[in-house]
Amino acid sequence: MSKIVIKVENLSKQYRLGQVSTGTLAHDVNRWWHQIRGKEDPYLKVGEANDRTTTGTSEYVWALKDVGFELKQGEVLGIIGRNGAGKSTLLKILSRTTAPTTGSVKVKGRIASLLEVGTGFHPELSGRENIFLNGAILGMTKNEIKRKFDEIVDFAGVERYIETPVKRYSSGMYVRLAFAVAAHLEPEILIVDEVLAVGDAEFQKKCLGKMKDVSEKEGRTVLFVSHNIDAVSNLCTTGLYLKNGMLEYYGTVDDTIDRYIKGLAAGKSRSRTIAANELTAPRIIDYIVDNDSLLKGELKIRIEFASPFDLDEVNLGVVVKTMTGTPLFASNCKLDEPVMNEKNISRGFGEVSFKDVPVHTGTYIADIYLGDKSQDYDVANDALTFDLISYKNIINNYSKNTIGHTVADAVWKISKQA
C-alpha cells in the first residue's frame, strides 16, 4: 500500500441559479445576520440534487454533494459522468479556482491543473516569452523552465517560430506549444480536463502517451476528466462516476465504465406502450434481444414499431457499438434487402439476425433506427446492452485494447528456410 496523496471528504458545492445580483443583497444580509448569532447558513439547508432534466423548485442547487474518495500515489483517476454531473466543479475545487461550500480536500505535494491549454498566453508576446509566462502561471519557477526550455520547444516542434508573436501562429502550433509547456510540468499531482480534444490525431496520441509516461514511469498521480471513454479506459487505473453531483461509483476503471454505460442504457430503456391514436410520428415501441442466440454467437433483435400513417417502405436499422461507443458494424433494410417485406404498414414487427457476429466475447451496445426510404423517424440510442459469446474462442485472455474487438478468420503458414 503506497501513500495516500489526496483525501476528499464530504465535498459539496452549492450554486445559486438565476441572475447573480438580484436579491443576493437580501440573502447576504440574512446570511451575515445568522453568522453573527452563531447560527448556520440558512441557505445551506435548501437546495436539491443537480438534475438538469427536471425543473427544480429551489433556486439553490448542489453541483456537488458529499463526494469523498482517496487517491494513492501513482494512481490515475478517470472522472466520468454526463454533462452537468459535477465533474468540472470537482476539478475546479481541486485546482483551487473556487472554494467548496462544505467538506475538505487534503493534499500531499504540489498540484498543477490543466483545465485549459495555453492559460495566460499573450498573443503579442513571442513563443519564448509565452513559454516562460505560461510555465510560471502553471507553477514552475524560472529555473525549472530554463532547464526544460529546449525540451519544450522540441516537443512542440516550433523551433523556427520561437521568436514570433504567438498571434501569428497557426492554431495547431499554438495548441502544441501550450500543451508542450503543460506536459513538462513536474507536480506530484496533475489535474487534466478534456484538453486532449484539441490538435490533430497524431498530436493527441503524443499527449496521451506523455500522460501515460507521467503516471507510470514517474509515479505521479493524475486526475483525468474526459468524455472519451476509450481514453479513460486506456489511461486510468481507477474510476469515479459522478451522477447529478453525487458519487455514483468509485472503483477500478473497468467497473466504473461498466456502471456508467449501463447507467446510460438504463436511463433510456423504454418499453412504452402507446395507443395508436396517440402517435404523432412513427415510433419504435419496443425491442428485445434473444438471449439464447447470444450464447451461440448470434445476435437476434426483434423490434416493434408503430406509426400514425401507413409507411410504404419500412426501413429498420441496427448499429452495434463497443462499450465505449465506437461503432463496429451495422445493418438496415437498404444495406441488406429483407427476405420478407410487406408494404404499407402502420404497426408491425421487424426481426434481424446476425449469424457468427464477428466480435470477441464481451458486452456490446446497439442503437436502433426506424425510418422509411427517405428519412429517419425515430432513434433509440444505446437501446440494448447485451453480452455476446463469440463463435470463435479466445484461448488466452487477451485484452481487447490490444487485439481489437473484431474477429478475423486468418490462415497462417510457418515454414522453414531451405
Place this chain on the structure above:
Amino acid sequence: MPAILPGVCQRRNNMNHYYSEDDTWDLEIKPQHSVFDLQLKEVWRYRDLMLLFVKRDFAAQYKQTILGPVWHLVQPLLTTAMFLLIFRNIADIPTDDIEPVLFYMSGIAIWNYFAGCLTNTSNTFVANAGIFGKVYFPRLILPLSVVVSNIARLGIQFGLLLFVMFYYALFKNTPIHIGFSWLLIPVLIVMMAGIGLGLGIIISSLTTKYRDFSVLITFGVQLMMYATPVAYPLSFLQNKSYAWIINLNPISSLVEGFRFAIFNKGHFAIADLTYSFVFMVVVLVVGSMIFSKVERTFMDTV
C-alpha cells in the same frame, strides 16, 4: 530455479513508501479560512510569476507601436504643457515659487503613479477572470505586479523630471536642491503604493459582484485629481472654505511632501503624513480582509 518472486520485491519496495494515516498534509482546501490569511509564503514562491507579469505588461503594451516606451514620456510632457496653459497662463494659479514646469511635472509623475496603481489593481478580478478560472496561483500576485510595473513607469517619469531639472539648472539658473529631504521620496512612494493597492483591491473585490464600481473608478480617479494639489499648491487654499476636502484627501500630503522633498518648498507637516500613514494601514488591512474572502469564491459570482 525460480527467480525472485516479483510480488515479494513489490511489497518490500512499497514498504518504503508507506506513510501512516495521520501524517501532515501539504495543503488543505476548506470552505472557510482565517480572515488575514494572505498566504504571503505562497506569494513569495510565485515571485517569478510576478516579475513575468510585470514584463508582460511592459512588453505587450508597446508591441506594434513606433514610439514604444517613449510613450511613457510623451504623456507627462503633454499633460505638463496643458497644465501650463490652463492653470498657469489662464487661471494664473501660483506654484509656490517653484518653476511651473517642474511643479506640474513632479505633481503629474507622482499622481500618475497613484492613479495607475489604483485603476489597474481595481480591475484585477474581472480582467483576469479567464486565467483565474483555470489555474491557481496566489491572486495577490496580480495586484502586486501592477504596483511594481507602475514603479518602473514612475522611474521613467522621474528620470524625465531630473533631466528637465538639470536643463533648468544649466540654462535658466534654477538651482537644484539636494538634501536629506530626498530620503523621504521612497517613503512617500511606498505610501502611495500602499494606498493605491489597498483601495484597488477593495474595489476589485466589490467589482466581482457589483460592476457599478468599475464605472465609478474611471471618473472617480479623474475627479480625485482635482481634490489633490497636483495642479495647484496646498498653500493656495489657505483661508478657503473648502480646504478641508483637500486636507481630508490622504494623497494631498503625499503629493505636497514629494515636492517638498525635491524642491524644499511648499507645505509639509508630520501630522499630515501620519494621517496618510494611518489611512494606508486601514485600507490595506480592510483590503486584504475583503480580498482574501473574495478570492476563494469569486469565480462563482464574477
